[in-house]
Amino acid sequence: MLFGLRMLILAVITAMFVFFIILLRKQKIELRYCLVWIIGLSGIAVFCIFPHLLERLSALLGIDTPVNTLFLICIAFLACICISLTVVVSKLSDRLRKLTQNIAINEFEENNKK
Secondary structure (H helix, E strand, C coil): CCHHHHHHHHHHHHHHHHHHHHHHHCCCCCHHHHHHHHHHHHHHHHHHHCHHHHHHHHHHHCCCCHHHHHHHHHHHHHHHHHHHHHHHHHHHHHHHHHHHHHHHHHHHHHHHHC
């Protein structure tokens, strides 16, 4: 992997680290979601710092260019994030539906008591 590309990727990773720390300090993101991103970014940073690991992984997977392997890892990581967030949104949607139904039942019972 070219040195300039490695430096660019590390700069983007550093900017994302700072961004997530700022979001965490302003309490715009929960710690559990922030940790997932920080762990994923750390893994990508390891491959950028030690490109021979990425080259070995590329050879093991049969991918010609290590950069393509890095992009594959990034895409897989983002897909996992999307799936986990979809699960969270589905649970919250179900909880909201149940809460709305409970409020409607309580209001109906209050109106019938009068």
